[in-house]
Amino acid sequence: MKNIRNFCIIAHIDHGKSTLADRLLEYTKTIKITEGQMLDDMDLERERGITIKSHAIQMEYTYNGEKYILNLIDTPGHVDFSYEVSRSIAACEGALLVVDASQGVQAQTISNLYMALEHDLEIIPVMNKCDMDSAMPDEVEDEIIDLLGCKREDIIRASGKTGMGVEDILKAVVERIPCPTGDENAPLQALIFDSVFNSFRGIIAYFKVENGVIRTGDHVKFFNTGKEYDADEVGVLKMDMVPRKELRTGDVGYIISGIKSSREVKVGDTITHVDRPCAEAIAGFEEVKPMVFAGLYPIEADDYENLRASLEKLQLNDASLTFQPESSLALGFGFRCGFLGLLHMEIIQERLDREFDMSVITTVPNVSYMVYDKQGGVQEVHNPGGMPDPTLIDRIEEPYIDASIITTTDYIGPIMTLCLGKRGELVRxxxxxxxRVELHYKMPLGEIVIDFYDKLKSISKGYASFDYHQAGFRPSKLVKLDILLNGESVDALSTLTHFDNAYDLGRKMCEKLKELIPRQQFEIAIQAAIGSKIIARETIKAVRKDVTAKCYGGDVSRKRKLLEKQKRGKKRMKQIGTVEVPQKAFLAVLKLD
Structure with missing residues (x-):
C-alpha cells in the first residue's frame, strides 16, 4: 500500500490538463500516443476540445529502484461539470493544480482548489504551457504563491506539448502525495466514483478501496440500495480493463457483476461484503443539485420508451443528469430534465443524438422557483405550466447565486454593464x-441560464472567467409570459420572467416566431400575453390563391362572389387548422439577442 499514489488533475477549462495527462502516460510507457488527447475518447470531447467525463487510468513508475503504482483521474474544467470533479477529488489523496502560464489563475482554478482543500488533498502546483511565446512565468508564479501560500521552488514548470517538466511532476507525486490510509483487515469499504454502461456486460462500476480487500467471486452488496451481487470480475483500469484476482486497500479499479438496471448503481455508494459488512457508508459525498430545467420530448410519439431507456443509460455515465416524466399539450409525452448548466444541456442533446440516435425537441430552459400561496403553503415549480393561478399566489421566490468573475481591468466597464442588465448587484x-480584478456579484440564477457565459466571453475577448455558487432564494416580481398562436397557448414556449423584462422579451419572441413559422393558407396571429393582457402581437399573412384569375371581363360582382367564397373557406380553415411550430423555433427563443 505504501507504493500507491492516487491523484487527480484539476484546472480551469483549456489550461492543457488532458495534454499533460497524455505526456504522463507516455513517459511511464503506459500507452503509445497515436493521436492527441488519448483520455478524451468521445468524439464530442475532441471536437470541442473539452473534457466531459473524468477518466481513471493506472501507471507504473520506477523511482529510486522502487516500483510505484500511480492512479491518475483526469477531470473536466468547465463550471457545468463541477460535480464530476467533486467525485474524482473524493477518491484521491492529492491533486495537480494546473495553471496556464499565459492566462494565469482563473475562476474555475480557484473553485476546484477550494474543493480539493476541503477534502485535505496535498496540492502540487504545476505551471503548464511554459514553452509558449505569450507565457508570463514570473507573474503567474506570483499569482499561484498568493493563492496557495506555497514556496516558489514548489511550483513545477512544465509543458504538455514538449514534455518539459514531466519527470519532475512524477517525482513530486511520489514524494509529496501521501499513500492511501486504510486497514486491509477491516471489513470491505469501497467508494463508487463513476459507472459506465456496456451493452454486453451490463453496468460497470469504478471504485476505490478505502478499507479491506475485494476478490473475484466475492458476494458483495451496495450499502445504500441494499442490493446483493457476485463480483464476476474485478480489475484495474489501464487504457482497457485488466482483470485481477484481488484489489487491496488503496487500489482503484472496476467491478462487473451483471447489474442490468441503472437505479441499482448510485454514484457515491459504498460496496461491502454481505457476510462481513462495514458499519457505515463512506461520508463526504453530496447529492447533485441540478440548476437548469428543460423538457425533452421525442419528435415521434412512439419513441417515448426509447428516450427513457437512452436517458437511463446516459444517467449511468453522467450522474448529474436527473429526469422525471411530464406531458405537454403541444408536444405530447416527454421528460423534465435537470442539468448543471447550459453546456451540460447541449452535451446531453448531442450525446442522445450520436450515441442513441434520438432526436429530441427541447423546451425553453428555466430554473426552479418557490411559489408561496395565500394559505401559507409552498411548492417548488420547475415548469411554467405548473404555476398555480396568479390570484392564489402570495409571492414567488427565485434562486440567487454568488458569482465571481475574474478579468483584466480593461473589461470592467462592459462586464459591469452586462451584470447590471441581468439584475446583478455588485458586492465587492x-x-x-x-x-487583474475579481468582481463579486449577487445575481438571479434565471438570468444567467441562457446566454450569460457566451456574452461574458465575447465582451471580454475570452479573458474573463466565471464561477458561481448557490446563495438561497429571494422574493422577486416574476410573471408568466405565454405565447398564443391563433388564441391557443403553446405551453412549450411559455416562460417565467421578471416583470421589467417581460414586454421586451414578449416583443422579441413574437418577431422571431414570425420569421420561423411557415405561412399557412390562413392568417396566423402570434401574441404574447401576461395573464389575460396581450402585450405584443405579430401577424403572419395567409398564402393566397388567385381565385379570380379565370374571370376575364364581365361584371365585377362575379369576382366579388368568388372572393367572398374564398374568405368563408379561410375562416372555416382557421377554426380547424393547426399551426406546426418547427423545432428551430424552440431553439431560436434561447438566442434572442
Whole structure:
C-alpha cells in the first residue's frame, strides 16, 4: 500500500490538463500516443476540445529502484461539470493544480482548489504551457504563491506539448502525495466514483478501496440500495480493463457483476461484503443539485420508451443528469430534465443524438422557483405550466447565486454593464495582482441560464472567467409570459420572467416566431400575453390563391362572389387548422439577442 499514489488533475477549462495527462502516460510507457488527447475518447470531447467525463487510468513508475503504482483521474474544467470533479477529488489523496502560464489563475482554478482543500488533498502546483511565446512565468508564479501560500521552488514548470517538466511532476507525486490510509483487515469499504454502461456486460462500476480487500467471486452488496451481487470480475483500469484476482486497500479499479438496471448503481455508494459488512457508508459525498430545467420530448410519439431507456443509460455515465416524466399539450409525452448548466444541456442533446440516435425537441430552459400561496403553503415549480393561478399566489421566490468573475481591468466597464442588465448587484471587487480584478456579484440564477457565459466571453475577448455558487432564494416580481398562436397557448414556449423584462422579451419572441413559422393558407396571429393582457402581437399573412384569375371581363360582382367564397373557406380553415411550430423555433427563443 505504501507504493500507491492516487491523484487527480484539476484546472480551469483549456489550461492543457488532458495534454499533460497524455505526456504522463507516455513517459511511464503506459500507452503509445497515436493521436492527441488519448483520455478524451468521445468524439464530442475532441471536437470541442473539452473534457466531459473524468477518466481513471493506472501507471507504473520506477523511482529510486522502487516500483510505484500511480492512479491518475483526469477531470473536466468547465463550471457545468463541477460535480464530476467533486467525485474524482473524493477518491484521491492529492491533486495537480494546473495553471496556464499565459492566462494565469482563473475562476474555475480557484473553485476546484477550494474543493480539493476541503477534502485535505496535498496540492502540487504545476505551471503548464511554459514553452509558449505569450507565457508570463514570473507573474503567474506570483499569482499561484498568493493563492496557495506555497514556496516558489514548489511550483513545477512544465509543458504538455514538449514534455518539459514531466519527470519532475512524477517525482513530486511520489514524494509529496501521501499513500492511501486504510486497514486491509477491516471489513470491505469501497467508494463508487463513476459507472459506465456496456451493452454486453451490463453496468460497470469504478471504485476505490478505502478499507479491506475485494476478490473475484466475492458476494458483495451496495450499502445504500441494499442490493446483493457476485463480483464476476474485478480489475484495474489501464487504457482497457485488466482483470485481477484481488484489489487491496488503496487500489482503484472496476467491478462487473451483471447489474442490468441503472437505479441499482448510485454514484457515491459504498460496496461491502454481505457476510462481513462495514458499519457505515463512506461520508463526504453530496447529492447533485441540478440548476437548469428543460423538457425533452421525442419528435415521434412512439419513441417515448426509447428516450427513457437512452436517458437511463446516459444517467449511468453522467450522474448529474436527473429526469422525471411530464406531458405537454403541444408536444405530447416527454421528460423534465435537470442539468448543471447550459453546456451540460447541449452535451446531453448531442450525446442522445450520436450515441442513441434520438432526436429530441427541447423546451425553453428555466430554473426552479418557490411559489408561496395565500394559505401559507409552498411548492417548488420547475415548469411554467405548473404555476398555480396568479390570484392564489402570495409571492414567488427565485434562486440567487454568488458569482465571481475574474478579468483584466480593461473589461470592467462592459462586464459591469452586462451584470447590471441581468439584475446583478455588485458586492465587492478585489484587485488580485497586476491588472487583474475579481468582481463579486449577487445575481438571479434565471438570468444567467441562457446566454450569460457566451456574452461574458465575447465582451471580454475570452479573458474573463466565471464561477458561481448557490446563495438561497429571494422574493422577486416574476410573471408568466405565454405565447398564443391563433388564441391557443403553446405551453412549450411559455416562460417565467421578471416583470421589467417581460414586454421586451414578449416583443422579441413574437418577431422571431414570425420569421420561423411557415405561412399557412390562413392568417396566423402570434401574441404574447401576461395573464389575460396581450402585450405584443405579430401577424403572419395567409398564402393566397388567385381565385379570380379565370374571370376575364364581365361584371365585377362575379369576382366579388368568388372572393367572398374564398374568405368563408379561410375562416372555416382557421377554426380547424393547426399551426406546426418547427423545432428551430424552440431553439431560436434561447438566442434572442
Amino acid at each position: 471587487q478585489d484587485y488580485i495582482s497586476g491588472n
